[in-house]
Amino acid sequence: MLEPLLIFDPYILFLLGLGAVVLLVSWAPVGLKRLPLTLAILCVALGVAVFSTGLLAFDPDPRTWDTATERLTELVVIISLMGAGLKIDRIPGWRSWSTTWRLLAVAMPLTIAATAWLGWSGLGFSMAMALLFGASMAPTDPVLASDVQCGPPGSGDEDEVRFGLTSEAGLNDALAFPFVHLAILAAAGGLATQAGLTDWFSIKVGWKLLAGLGAGWLVGKLLGYLLFRSRRGGLSKLTDGLIALAATLIAYAVAEVVHGYGFLAVFVCAMAIRGTEREHDFHQEMHDFSDQIERLLMMLLLVLFGGALANGLLASLTWTDALIGLAVVFVVRPVAGLIAMIGSPPPWRERLLLAFLGIRGVGSVYYIAYGINHGDFGNSERLWAVVGFIILLSIIVHGVTATPLLARLARRSDACAAPDFPADAAPANPPASKNGD
Structure with missing residues (x-):
């Protein structure tokens, strides 16, 4: 009896899909420049198409693979945070980073509070699940926000909008963590006890933030010295961009060993390395390597996210859930x-973009997975559906609008900066010549 001509080995199909994703990472950004599409949208669509065929028995549902989801999203986020830190040219300061502090100190808590309230009053979530919902929606995702972030190190592509969104994404992934722990505490009934609240404030807020900040700074300064300031003139000429991955993993691990926030450590480590020798060309090499790894893992995750959508991630979504999701994207953030930008120096157009382009994505998936894996929140199917809908909505809406909006802002800025007369035109009142003519 003749064997079938086509035998769909899952492993071979996986290799085929991985090869297609790598091609997309390499080629698609060039081909999509003039289309209202992004690589993220394309990968989600690819995942939906592939997993809808039924050829793959594997179901990438995060509700089934909760631990794997937590670890994989964690890896992608920390690599993205290293890239974000290396991109920023601006030296940290109270005034120069005022946009960042406003977004972190005002916009993020307001987003958490408003989203948690919508989850509790609109979706009927418990207080613990509503807090987890609010915390997961707080971070501006550093992974999916590459289109609205600063350009490579030293490129000069760092207007106030791009800088604000990049620096916010670099820091609020860590600053949302205390609120995730607060949700876990609420799930355990600890909000009613003074001991639980004291532990949360002193350890989950105080120590973990300080330990993450300190670990990242120390690792970054040490690596910066070895790369640029050591006795033999620095090791940067003897290494390659792989150092970026090493720095990411070391900073994250050291912070976790001392019970600090690894997300914060990675971003601070990148800033410390950059600050050691700010203009060195090796920053570009590290950034490029980190960016390639980040894009590859991000695209793989988005294909799997599309597969989860095809396999029913949004099956329990109701019209009320969808309206709440729309409110989070179009109203809350x-x-x-x-509100955070009231009284700030940037023009109102830049304020609008800073407020609107709060992309939600991989970081939100990580926090939901982390919370569910470390607390007892009960049935989380509806929570996953709402979060999945918001992420899909953000990928589409922000993906389609971000590049045109930023390009239009750049054109207006160039037009305002341009002189009113051609560069080669003579001035209206030319100075008199030395001869008095």
Whole structure:
């Protein structure tokens, strides 16, 4: 009896899919420049198409693979945070980073509070699940926000909008963590006890933030010295961009060993390395390597996210859930961002973009997975559906609008900066010549 001509080995199909994703990472950004599509949208669509065929028995549902989801998203986020830190040219300071502090100190808490309230009053979530919902929606995702972030190190592509969104994404992934721990504490009934709240404030807020900050700074300074300031003139000429991955993993691990926030450590480590020798060309090499790894893992995750959508991630979504998701994307973050920017120096157009382009993505998936894996929140199917819908909505809406909006802002800025007369035109009142003519 003749064997079938086509035998769909899952492993071979996986290799085929991985090869297609690598090609997309390499080629698609060039081909999509003039289309209202992004690589993220393309990969989600690819995942939906592939997993809808039924050829793959594997179901990438995060509700089934909760631990794997937590670890994989964690890896992608920390690699993205290293890239974000290396991109920023601006030296940290109270005034120069005022946009960042406003978004972190005002917009993020308002977003958490408003989203948690919507989860509790609108979706009927318990207090613990509503807090987890709010905390997961707080971070501006550093992974999916590459299109709205600063350009490579030293490129000069760092207007106030791109800088604000990049620096916010670099820091609020760590600053949302205390609120995730607060949700876990609420799930355990600890909000009613003074001991639980004291532990949360002193350890989960105080120590973990300080330990993450200190670990990242020390690792970054040490690596920066070895790369640029050591006795033999630095090791940067003897290494390659793989150092970026090493720095990411070391900073994250050291912070976790001392019970600090690894997300914060990675971003601070990148900033410390950059600050050691700010203009060195090796920063570009590290950034490029980190960016390639990040894009590859991000695209793989988005294909799996599309597969989860195809296999029913949004099956329990109701019209109420969808309306709440729309409110989070189009009302909560924009309003919180605009409130945060009241009285700030940037023009109102830049404030609007800073408020609107609060992309939600991989970081939100990580926090949901982390919370569910470390606390007892009960049935989380509806929570996953709402979060999945918000992420899909953000990928589409922000993906389609971000590049045109930023390009339009750049054109207006160039037009305002341009002189009113051609560069080769003679001035209206030319100075008199030495001869008095």
